[in-house]
Amino acid sequence: MSLLEIRNLSVEFDTAAGPFKALKGVDYSVDAGEVLAIVGESGSGKSVAMLSMMGLLPDTATVTADVMKFDGLDLQSMTKKQRRQVIGKDISMIFQEPMASLNPCFSVGFQIGEALKTHLGLSAKQCRSRTIELLHSVGITDAEDRLAVFPHQMSGGQCQRVMIAMAIACKPRLLIADEPTTALDVTIQKQILDLLMSLQNEYEMGLIIITHDMGVVAETADRVVVQYAGVQMEEALVLDLFENPKHAYTKALLSALPENAKGDRLPTVADFAKELSEAGVILEGAQS
Amino acid sequence: MTQKAPIMRVKDVTREYITGGGLFSKSKSLMALKGINFDLIEGETLAIVGESGCGKSTLARILTMIDAPTDGVLEIEGRQVDISKKRPDADLRSKIQIVFQNPYGSLNPRQKVGDVLEEPLIINTNMGTDERRRLAFAMLEKVGLKPEHYGRYPHMFSGGQRQRIAIARSLMLRPKLLVLDEPVSALDLSVQAQILNLLADLQDEFKLTYIFISHDLSVVRYIADRVMVMYFGEIVEFGAKDDVFDNPQHDYTKTLFAATPKSDVESIRARVEARAAAN
Numbered sequence: 001m002s003l004l005e006i007r008n009l010s011v012e013f014d015t016a017a018g019p020f021k022a023l024k025g026v027d028y029s030v031d032a033g034e035v036l037a038i039v040g041e042s043g044s045g046k047s048v049a050m051l052s053m054m055g056l057l058p059d060t061a062t063v064t065a066d067v068m069k070f071d072g073l074d075l076q077s078m079t080k081k082q083r084r085q086v087i088g089k090d091i092s093m094i095f096q097e098p099m100a101s102l103n104p105c106f107s108v109g110f111q112i113g114e115a116l117k118t119h120l121g122l123s124a125k126q127c128r129s130r131t132i133e134l135l136h137s138v139g140i141t142d143a144e145d146r147l148a149v150f151p152h153q154m155s156g157g158q159c160q161r162v163m164i165a166m167a168i169a170c171k172p173r174l175l176i177a178d179e180p181t182t183a184l185d186v187t188i189q190k191q192i193l194d195l196l197m198s199l200q201n202e203y204e205m206g207l208i209i210i211t212h213d214m215g216v217v218a219e220t221a222d223r224v225v226v227q228y229a230g231v232q233m234e235e236a237l238v239l240d241l242f243e244n245p246k247h248a249y250t251k252a253l254l255s256a257l258p259e260n261a262k263g264d265r266l267p268t269v270a271d272f273a274k275e276l277s278e279a280g281v282i283l284e285g286a287q288s
Numbered sequence: 289m290t291q292k293a294p295i296m297r298v299k300d301v302t303r304e305y306i307t308g309g310g311l312f313s314k315s316k317s318l319m320a321l322k323g324i325n326f327d328l329i330e331g332e333t334l335a336i337v338g339e340s341g342c343g344k345s346t347l348a349r350i351l352t353m354i355d356a357p358t359d360g361v362l363e364i365e366g367r368q369v370d371i372s373k374k375r376p377d378a379d380l381r382s383k384i385q386i387v388f389q390n391p392y393g394s395l396n397p398r399q400k401v402g403d404v405l406e407e408p409l410i411i412n413t414n415m416g417t418d419e420r421r422r423l424a425f426a427m428l429e430k431v432g433l434k435p436e437h438y439g440r441y442p443h444m445f446s447g448g449q450r451q452r453i454a455i456a457r458s459l460m461l462r463p464k465l466l467v468l469d470e471p472v473s474a475l476d477l478s479v480q481a482q483i484l485n486l487l488a489d490l491q492d493e494f495k496l497t498y499i500f501i502s503h504d505l506s507v508v509r510y511i512a513d514r515v516m517v518m519y520f521g522e523i524v525e526f527g528a529k530d531d532v533f534d535n536p537q538h539d540y541t542k543t544l545f546a547a548t549p550k551s552d553v554e555s556i557r558a559r560v561e562a563r564a565a566a567n
Contacts, residue, residue, distance in 0.1 A: 187543060188339070266481040
C-alpha cells in the first residue's frame, strides 16, 4: 500500500469572475522511501494539489477527491483537529521562499522548537538539545550560536536549511518540498538537493518535490508527474521520461531546455501547438 | 570580430561600500569589486556568471552609469565617463540601457504600458507626442506584443509579457549596449525560451551588444560568445565560451559546473542505478 494515495483530485476556486478550476482530476501516489517530482509551469496547479492535501487552501476553494489517504487514514473525513495532528508531524512541507516563510519576529531556535513542543511535547531543555541536533544534521556547524539568530541575519541558503530542519523536526514520513531551490544559486542548490536526498535516504521518507526546473527533476526524482493547466499530462519513471517522453507536452518542455538546443533557435512550447492540440491540450494565452 | 574597436573598456574598476558607522559603531568597508578589467567588443554577447554577492549586479550598475566606481576608468566608445563629476548627458544615456531581473518589480504599477515606453523619450529627447506614440507602437510590435496593450497596466500581463515590456522600454532609445541582469531567471521554462529567442532576434535587428548576467549555466552556454566568471569581486576566469566550458581553469568555475544539474539521459541513468544499488 502506498504512503500517500490521491485519486481524482479537483480543486475549484470561487472568484469574482466565476468559478475557476485549478485542478481537474489528478492522481498521485507516493510510496515510503520514494521521490516523486511534480513538474509544471506556473498555473499548472502543482502547489495547489499539495496545499489542498494539507488543508491549507483558503475558504474559497472547494476540494473534491475520490480517495485521499495518507498511510491508510482518510484525510477527507478527519476533523480539523485530527488533521493537525498528522500535518506538521507525519507530513511536513518546505516552502518556496525561505526568507519569506520564516517568521522574522522569532529566533531560529524558537521556530524549530515550536514544532517539537506542539507535536512531541518535549520540555524546554529537550527541545534545545534536539534543535541543536537538527541544525547539525542540516549542515549548520555552529548550531549552539545559531539558536538565537533571526532569519534576516542569515543567507538564503542558511534559511532554507533552517526550513528543512523545521520540516524534519518530528521525523515526518512524507516531506513535500515546494520549489525548494528556486530562489538559490546553483552551488547552494546543489548543497540543498544533496541534503534533501541524504535525509530522505536516512529517514526513508516519501519525498514530493514540486518544481518547474527539469534539472532538479533529473537530479532527484524516481518518478515524475508532468502537469499542465490542472491536468496530468504524463506520469513516468524519471529515466523513461527523459529518454522517451510519451506526451507531446513533455516533449515540448524538454526541447525548450537550453542545453538541448539544436541550431540557433530554442523551440518553445507554442511551437508544438499542433501536436498538442492533437493530444487534446489547448494552450492558454497562446502567443509566439 | 576581433578587429573591431571595443565599444566599452573597463580599467581597474573598484567599488567599495561603507556600511554601519553609527554613533557607537565603527564603519566597515566592503570591496564589492576588486579591480575589474575587460574590453567589450561590438556585437558580442558577454555573459557574466557568479553567485549572489560576487559583485555582478554592482558591476552592472557601474556599466549602466547608475552608480559611480570608487576608482578606475570606464570608457564608452573611447570616451572616458565619470558620473561622479558630471551627470551623463542624453546622448550617453541613450547608448546603454538595462533590463532588470524581476519583471514584477521593475515596472511601475500605476503607469500604463504606453507611458512606460515613452518615458525614456520624454526625458532624453525633444520628440513630439505623435512621434513618441508611433515609436512606442512600433516597439510593441517588435517585442511581440499587440497594439491594444498600449493602454493597459502592468498587472494585466503575465511574467513573460512583462519582461517583453521591460525589454521594449530598454530599446526605445535605440541603445548600442544592453545590460541584461538575470532577465529570464524569474520565468518558466517555455517562457524563458521565448524571451531568449526574442533577445536573439532583437540583437540581429538592432545590432546590439549584450552583457548577460546570469547564474544559470545552461542559458549562458546557449546565448553567450564570451564568458566571464566572477567570484568575490574579482574576475577568476574570462574567455571564449567553448574554452571556458570545455576547459575551466579556476577551482570556482569547476565547482560551478559540478553543481549544475545534469539532465542528459546518461547522467540520470547513472544516478538511478547508484540509487538502486544503495537500497
